[in-house]
Amino acid sequence: MHDLSVRFDTDDGAVHAVDRLSFSLAAGEVLGVVGESGCGKSVSAMSLLQLLPQTARITGRAEFEGVDLITSPASRLRKIRGREIAFVFQEPMTSLNPSFRIGNQLAEVLRRHLGLGHSAARERAVELLDLVRIPAPERRVDEYPHQLSGGMRQRVMIAMALACDPKILIADEPTTALDVTIQAGILDVMRDIRERLGTAIVLITHNLGVVADIADRVIVMYAGRKVEEAPVHELFAHPQHPYTIGLLGAIPRPGAADDQGRLREIPGRVPSLAELPAACAFAPRCPRADDRTRSERPELRQVRPDHSVACFHPGGEESVA
Amino acid sequence: MSYADPGVLAINPRARRRRLLRKRFLRRPLAVVGLVLAATFILVAILAPIVAPYSASTTDFNATLAPPFAHHHLLGTDELGRDQLSRIIWGSRASIQAGVFSTLLAIVVAVPIGIVAGYYRGWIDPVIARLTDVLLAFPFLVLAVGLAAILGPSLTNATLALGLGAVPGLIRVARGEALALREEDYVRAAVANGASDVSILARHVAPNMLSTLIVQATVTIPAAIIGEAVLSFLGLGVQPPTPSWGVMLSDAQSYLSQAPRLAIFPGIAIFLCSLSFNLLGDGLRDVLDPRTTR
Amino acid sequence: MGGFLLRKVGAALIVLVLASMLVFVGVRAIPGDPALALGGENRDPAVLSAVRHKYGLDRPLPVQYARWVSLAVRGDLGTDQRELSVARTIVQRLPITLELAGLAILVGSVIGIFAGVLAAVRRGKPTDYAATTVALVGLSVPHFWLGIVMIIYFAVKLQWLPAGGYVPFSHDPIQNLEHMLMPAIVLGTGLSAVLMRQMRSSMLTALGADYVRTARAKGLSEWSVIGKHALRNSLITVTTVIGLQLGALISGAVITEQIFVIPGFGRLTIDAVNQRDYTLLQGVVLVAAAGYVVVNLFVDLVYSLLNPRIRVSGAAR
Numbered sequence: 001m002h003d004l005s006v007r008f009d010t011d012d013g014a015v016h017a018v019d020r021l022s023f024s025l026a027a028g029e030v031l032g033v034v035g036e037s038g039c040g041k042s043v044s045a046m047s048l049l050q051l052l053p054q055t056a057r058i059t060g061r062a063e064f065e066g067v068d069l070i071t072s073p074a075s076r077l078r079k080i081r082g083r084e085i086a087f088v089f090q091e092p093m094t095s096l097n098p099s100f101r102i103g104n105q106l107a108e109v110l111r112r113h114l115g116l117g118h119s120a121a122r123e124r125a126v127e128l129l130d131l132v133r134i135p136a137p138e139r140r141v142d143e144y145p146h147q148l149s150g151g152m153r154q155r156v157m158i159a160m161a162l163a164c165d166p167k168i169l170i171a172d173e174p175t176t177a178l179d180v181t182i183q184a185g186i187l188d189v190m191r192d193i194r195e196r197l198g199t200a201i202v203l204i205t206h207n208l209g210v211v212a213d214i215a216d217r218v219i220v221m222y223a224g225r226k227v228e229e230a231p232v233h234e235l236f237a238h239p240q241h242p243y244t245i246g247l248l249g250a251i252p253r254p255g256a257a258d259d260q261g262r263l264r265e266i267p268g269r270v271p272s273l274a275e276l277p278a279a280c281a282f283a284p285r286c287p288r289a290d291d292r293t294r295s296e297r298p299e300l301r302q303v304r305p306d307h308s309v310a311c312f313h314p315g316g317e318e319s320v321a
Numbered sequence: 322m323s324y325a326d327p328g329v330l331a332i333n334p335r336a337r338r339r340r341l342l343r344k345r346f347l348r349r350p351l352a353v354v355g356l357v358l359a360a361t362f363i364l365v366a367i368l369a370p371i372v373a374p375y376s377a378s379t380t381d382f383n384a385t386l387a388p389p390f391a392h393h394h395l396l397g398t399d400e401l402g403r404d405q406l407s408r409i410i411w412g413s414r415a416s417i418q419a420g421v422f423s424t425l426l427a428i429v430v431a432v433p434i435g436i437v438a439g440y441y442r443g444w445i446d447p448v449i450a451r452l453t454d455v456l457l458a459f460p461f462l463v464l465a466v467g468l469a470a471i472l473g474p475s476l477t478n479a480t481l482a483l484g485l486g487a488v489p490g491l492i493r494v495a496r497g498e499a500l501a502l503r504e505e506d507y508v509r510a511a512v513a514n515g516a517s518d519v520s521i522l523a524r525h526v527a528p529n530m531l532s533t534l535i536v537q538a539t540v541t542i543p544a545a546i547i548g549e550a551v552l553s554f555l556g557l558g559v560q561p562p563t564p565s566w567g568v569m570l571s572d573a574q575s576y577l578s579q580a581p582r583l584a585i586f587p588g589i590a591i592f593l594c595s596l597s598f599n600l601l602g603d604g605l606r607d608v609l610d611p612r613t614t615r
Numbered sequence: 616m617g618g619f620l621l622r623k624v625g626a627a628l629i630v631l632v633l634a635s636m637l638v639f640v641g642v643r644a645i646p647g648d649p650a651l652a653l654g655g656e657n658r659d660p661a662v663l664s665a666v667r668h669k670y671g672l673d674r675p676l677p678v679q680y681a682r683w684v685s686l687a688v689r690g691d692l693g694t695d696q697r698e699l700s701v702a703r704t705i706v707q708r709l710p711i712t713l714e715l716a717g718l719a720i721l722v723g724s725v726i727g728i729f730a731g732v733l734a735a736v737r738r739g740k741p742t743d744y745a746a747t748t749v750a751l752v753g754l755s756v757p758h759f760w761l762g763i764v765m766i767i768y769f770a771v772k773l774q775w776l777p778a779g780g781y782v783p784f785s786h787d788p789i790q791n792l793e794h795m796l797m798p799a800i801v802l803g804t805g806l807s808a809v810l811m812r813q814m815r816s817s818m819l820t821a822l823g824a825d826y827v828r829t830a831r832a833k834g835l836s837e838w839s840v841i842g843k844h845a846l847r848n849s850l851i852t853v854t855t856v857i858g859l860q861l862g863a864l865i866s867g868a869v870i871t872e873q874i875f876v877i878p879g880f881g882r883l884t885i886d887a888v889n890q891r892d893y894t895l896l897q898g899v900v901l902v903a904a905a906g907y908v909v910v911n912l913f914v915d916l917v918y919s920l921l922n923p924r925i926r927v928s929g930a931a932r
Binding site for chain 3: 437454455458459460461466467469470518543547551554572574580581584587588592595599603
């Protein structure tokens with residue numbers, strides 16, 4: 001994916017949700033995309049398959065097996081959606097259609113992409129429910145979404161996404177709306193399928209704990225831009241961008257608390273995306289900000305092997321403080 | 322990041338909101354057309370004695386059933402030689418009167434009932450809900466026809482009947498609003514501060530339903546205007562020789578083959594009049610209701 | 616489910632009883648002595664009191680009401696001024712109006728639902744503006760005037776269709792439909808405008824819903840995304856609107872039948888008022904109210920069948 005930008009035209013002017021984002025994904029890799037809410041994580045993922053409302057203007061390229069997804073006609077995209085690249089959305093409570101049975105919604109994908117017949121599709125739907133560890137799948141398959149708990153529904157969503165053995169699974173905050181214990185179960189399921197089916201996973205989350213748990217490589221996004229990218233161990237061991245350092249400081253874990261025993265938080269708020277200034281977007285909240293940061297935008301550059309960052313004053317916490 | 326310009330902050334927020342609403346309204350051409358048209362109809366009704374070229378009952382037996390433009394009659398004359406345009410202008414009085422007053426009546430009756438049901442809940446809410454259902458069970462026109470039969474046919478009684486007909490729907494709207502408003506923080510804060518129910522309802526609940534009520538009123542008016550025309554057409558509203566668009570249509574039925582225009586012009590007047598309020602209502606809804614996405 | 620059903624039926628019964636009281640009291644409130652109307656030309660006090668006695672008019676109101684209701688429940692609505700059974704007259708006239716209303720609902724929902732879906736799918740495009748504007752015009756046009764205009768054009772000028780009257784379907788189906796075409800269109804216009812607006816807004820809600828995004832992400836064709844996932848959920852809301860529009864439909868039938876000279880239920884209502892026939896009026900209004908209550912009860916049940924969420928959890932919600 002290269003130089004992807006997404007702009008929304010609203011009544012109150014254009015909003016730049018994603019600004020020239022690039023990343024790549026290898027087969028079987030788990031890529032974590034982290035950042036606070038509203039930083040453009042979900043939007044960039046949805047723009048890949050053109051699932052955004054019509055007010056979105058998408059530019060750039062997103063290549064999948066030699067095909068540019070951004071310029072592809074709708075008919076071609078429909079063959080890729082659900083078949084090659086599948087989605088798991090953030091809201092398990094509303095992402096399933098309330099007026100169709102689970103089995104029907106699962107079978108729909110199978111019939112469409114694999115051309116399965118009615119009974120074969122149903123059989124496979126039961127198998128899929130079993131795969132995501134839903135108990136009594138033969139019974140669940142005939143139930144409506146509202147009869148299932150949030151965790152169950154998210155598993156159904158994952159089962160639906162896995163129905164055609166996609167090459168890429170994009171999971172947008174798959175665990176956010178769920179209890180911690182269920183979160184672990186969902187992550188287990190994802191780890192499992194990656195190992196067994198070799199599916200590449202893009203995991204979008206604001207939870208660095210989840211990323212540390214499952215991802216190979218991490219992208220940190222802030223205000224629609226990528227600010228840091230590194231393999232997961234490298235990032236946790238040597239965070240470079242002050243924002244990343246801030247995020248790491250905000251995870252509850254032993255030692256992260258300050259002298260008063262409170263968790264550190266990043267001061268300030270996420271800027272509105274309506275008018276991004278010609279400066280580092282993080283500058284107003286950054287302890288390292290100086291005149292240059294406030295007047296010029298830092299570009300991404302490599303600072304360590306496999307590790308790039310968009311900051312004029314990169315480095316670990318100790319190197320600056 | 323932009324901090325609000327202190328000059329903007331200095332203006333009080335209510336004036337700012339009003340300016341914003343006006344800007345949003347003016348950006349909707351159809352709503353503006355509706356407003357201008359509705360205002361014109363109201364003005365014409367008020368100023369009928371001045372703007373009408375003839376009186377409504379002046380007969381000109383030299384020019385009966387005259388076509389438009391003949392004998393200085395812009396829209397022609399009817400079977401008694403009465404000027405069509407003047408009769409339409411005078412007739413607008415009945416329509417506007419019925420439309421506006423029946424809506425006002427309905428609001429005055431329905432809003433307090435709806436507020437009580439929605440704000441207090443308890444036993445009173447289901448009781449009012451059932452009574453509303455009962456009124457709704459009578460088709461509007463059947464109710465109006467029945468009331469006209471009880472009260473006798475006249476414009477005042479038609480207005481009364483139309484107003485009562487609009488009551489159940491408005492009760493539901495007001496109840497829904499009050500139900501939502503009682504959960505608002507400022508209402509809860511007032512309750513916690515020990516404000517009396519009357520002052521809470523008058524100062525916090527009623528004013529905040531205003532925008533919804535305005536929209537509701539603008540869509541009730543055209544329904545009542547058509548309702549008045551229907552009742553007068555059936556002989557249950559305005560009584561001839563007083564001019565009314567419904568009466569004119571009723572009279573015109575005998576001349577459909579000789580002078581179809583007698584039925585066309587009053588109909589166009591009813592249509593434009595109710596369209597203007599509907600356009601206005603739609604525009605206001607878009608502007609005032611933050612829930613509509615556009 | 617059982618509790619839900621019972622509550623709905625109970626509420627409907629209460630409404631019916633209250634409505635019947637209102638009808639009864641309302642008709643008694645009409646000025647004039649019903650005995651005078653019933654007694655015809657005869658003003659002799661002895662005859663009048665005999666009439667009063669015969670119709671139970673000399674009894675206290677609650678007793679009269681109880682008698683009326685107990686007979687009405689058994690299908691006896693009394694006799695009108697011409698000594699004809701009110702119930703039988705209504706049974707004769709009602710099918711005509713039901714045919715008219717049925718055709719109008721057909722016309723209205725086909726046009727309304729189709730235009731609403733189209734406008735929602737083409738949101739913000741010329742199709743949307745055209746459909747929305749036409750719906751607004753449809754709402755604003757007085758449909759009885761539309762009827763007059765259609766008569767002027769199609770009956771008087773072009774002479775394609777009869778200007779009014781009624782031919783029973785069993786008598787001549789083609790002629791029956793010829794007579795019903797204009798009235799059905801006139802009556803269906805308002806309904807189609809209301810349905811179009813409702814359909815557009817619930818379709819827009821559905822199209823913005825997460826489950827529609829899921830359906831798209833599954834790679835389903837646009838046809839099954841719109842025609843299956845979005846439409847199913849929007850149609851559920853629209854069914855209730857058709858029920859609520861029934862009142863407007865009956866009102867519309869009253870005036871439409873008047874214009875097209877159709878001897879249906881609506882015309883019967885107006886005749887009852889004009890002739891000051893109290894027994895007839897009270898029967899007609901009661902049947903209209905009961906019809907409204909029953910149809911809306913039915914719509915509620917259909918709604919609960921269509922919406923699995925209510926069907927299962929029922930009273931819990």
